[in-house]
Amino acid sequence: MHRFIIAAAAAATLATVPVAMAQHDHAGRGGQPHDGATPPAASDGREFVRMPDPVAERMLANMRDHLQALQEINEQLGLGHLDAAARIAEQRLGMSSLGPHGAQEVAGFMPQGMQGAGSDMHRAASRFVIVATDAGVSGDMRPVFSALGTLTSACVACHAGYRVR
């Protein structure tokens, strides 16, 4: 019955989306069923990755910080503060961000493809740091925005493939 309602709502028009979401909430915290069963398949084909709730919560908090970091990077670029933009990328999205966020613990629950997407993002961030630092000297901003695009496409790629709820 539960699955039927969600499937029916998903198959219907956008107007019924709130109905589907309301049903989903009944499944428990963040849509996770209480009994730990796999939630209904997403109609978009993303792979469900099972994690203990505290690990998923830590990962999502980290994700929100990723988005905030991007916002701060854009703000600094707008001000012409390339060093500050590079520092935010390095500390919050780059290879050196891996330690403080307990990324290793989260990574242990990720399938290989998802781990690869995470590494791609950290690499793209480290690349952005180099490009932004160079632009501080050259004054050419185009490579900076291109590197920022590569970085955000790493977010998009992982989101397209995986879900935790």
Ligand code: HEC
């Ligand atoms: C390795 C995979 C991966 C990468 C890389 C990644 N994300 Fe995520 N992100 C996820 C998953 C999985 C979710 C949860 C999606 C779901 O279950 O619906 C998520 C959720 C989020 C959320 C929602 C958080 C919440 O509280 O609901 C935000 C915001 C977010 N990501 C931002 C980003 C940004 C910005 C980047 C890039 C700088 C990024 N993510 C890179 C996998 C990733």
